[in-house]
Amino acid sequence: MSKSSTDRPTAPDTVWLAAGRHTGPAPQNAVREHLRELKNSERIQGFLETGNTSAPDGHVFEARWFVADGVTVRARLVTDGREEVDGDRRWTLAAEAEAPWDLAWPSPADVFWTAGGELDWERDAATGLRLRDINPLPKDDAVLRRLIKDSGRQSWSVHVVVHEAMTPDSDGRLPLVRLLPPGLRHRVVEHRATPEQYHAVNWALGDLDVSVPRGGAVILPGAPARLGYDQEEFSVRSVFLDGSEPTELLDKILRFAALPWPLPDDAAAAFTALREEWRLLTLEEELAKARAQVASYAEALDAMTKSRDLYREATELAHAALAEMEEFRAAASAVRAASEGQEKNPLTKTLQRVSDTLRARRAPRVEAQLQEARDSVRRARESSG
Structure with a gap:
């Protein structure tokens, strides 16, 4: 029997959690080299690499660095060499700071992974969708419904569904998540529904008891749902896709990310491992x-x-x-x-x-x-x- 939201521990405000997918069987070489460069340039204090006992082909990387005001961050990246999803492999990242997490701090994912490299790792673990780009919703209704269900019930990420009132121009086709602070850079998935998909996407969203306004946006509640979530509070009536900054939507994403998050089992396990299995000691x-x-x-x-x-x-x-x-x-x-x-x-x-x-x-x-x-x-x- 699954636990209710109130039965689960919530993520402390000092913690940053993300889960994604990477391509290829051996990302550890790229991660190791990137960490070594950061250590040599003194952008991190140190790092440690160990084997993943739960997945012999996987790896565990630990790193420590300072953020603003000398606050120490400890982070643990786990790559799973066995679990394959559509040819990709899962990674999880848990980080904790000595103070409440500030979204203006760098994304911990950028500390471990190389941005813009040959390794494709910026994908949501549950859906395989890109984390820093627009993800057009599929045209097939059955595929659309399955994707929405996975987005709302299996993902650690914050999922935002935007309906285009009309086909946007080049300025409107820029991802809105690019305007979010670094701390949300690898924790938000942006879905786009075309004008003619309005009824189809709301039919799919019905499984989650939410809907998107025509020409607006809605933030999915997640599973378990964030404590204090209300659809009216986390939907926007109009989003202008003209290159301007959608202030209302961005503000609601920030407020949603600040809600208490009852941790899914695998997220709770990643957080526990960060605290109990930490080995990079001063x-x-x-x-x-x-x-x-x-x-x-x-x-x-x-x-x-x-x-x-x-x-x-x-x-x-x-x-x-x-x-x-x-x-x-x-x-x-x-x-x-x-x-x-x-x-x-x-x-x-x-x-x-x-x-x-x-x-x-x-x-x-x-x-x-x-x-x-x-x-x-x-x-x-x-x-x-």
């Missing part, structure tokens, strides 16, 4: 990690020592209780043996009184010792657990 971080490990080992040793002492105490108490019990049983046996066949003998009555006295005096003490032994065992188990 000397100070290595020292802090070593100190934390020493402290952890000391705590474990102390717990083991306490547990050992408690078990020893419990064992001694149990042995003492058993010895008391054996003594009591021996006395009782002597009384029974002496009383056989001599029920009316005064000596028998005397021995019986002695037995009763032993039972009255020792039984509570033995029971108390046994209970104390049980408590010691329980404390030992709690300490070791």
Whole structure:
């Protein structure tokens, strides 16, 4: 059963997440060379390359750099050598800053990938559509519906559907996403519907319970939907495709990107791996990690020592209780043996009184010792657990 939006953790405001596709089986050479150039020019502090244990043919790259005001960014790119989608392979990128993410900061994707190189990597993971270009919607209704469904239910990206009121000129055929800040450069997909596709695109959008105004635009809610999403708030009645800046639409994309995002499972896994599997440490971080490990080992040793002492105490108490019990049983046996066949003998009555006295005096003490032994065992188990 899938989780609802409210059951999922939301992305912290310090985090930047994106997923895409790349062509070819071995992008690591280009990524490695690009990172090396950035390191040599001191645009990043450092980088590290490791194998991808979940995909033996894939790679994991970590990098660290500074942005405005000396804020440190840590980022982790994972390329999957096994998973193929229409001949392409998936990549995921998770980055976290020491402060809330500012969309004016450089896109982390530009740190790892080479812009304008031979490697084609600027594609949305779920749909294969281009991230920084116009994506005309397909003419076939079935293909259109499947694409809209994938866009709205499987993608990490922000998807914007724009309907052209009339066929635009060359100025209107420039992508609107080029006007967004760098931090959204690889997180937004722009779809374009031609004038005659108005009814077809709204038929497809019906699966997501949204619609695009004629000559306007709508931002898809995503899956899970962003918390606080409302179609009226994130649609625009008119978008002028004449080369002018669509201020209203750009503002709504920015506001949508700022909404709390309940993370899909794979996005949550990428974010968790960034925090828990990070290996590119500074000397100070290595020292802090070593100190934390020493402290952890000391705590474990102390717990083991306490547990050992408690078990020893419990064992001694149990042995003492058993010895008391054996003594009591021996006395009782002597009384029974002496009383056989001599029920009316005064000596028998005397021995019986002695037995009763032993039972009255020792039984509570033995029971108390046994209970104390049980408590010691329980404390030992709690300490070791």
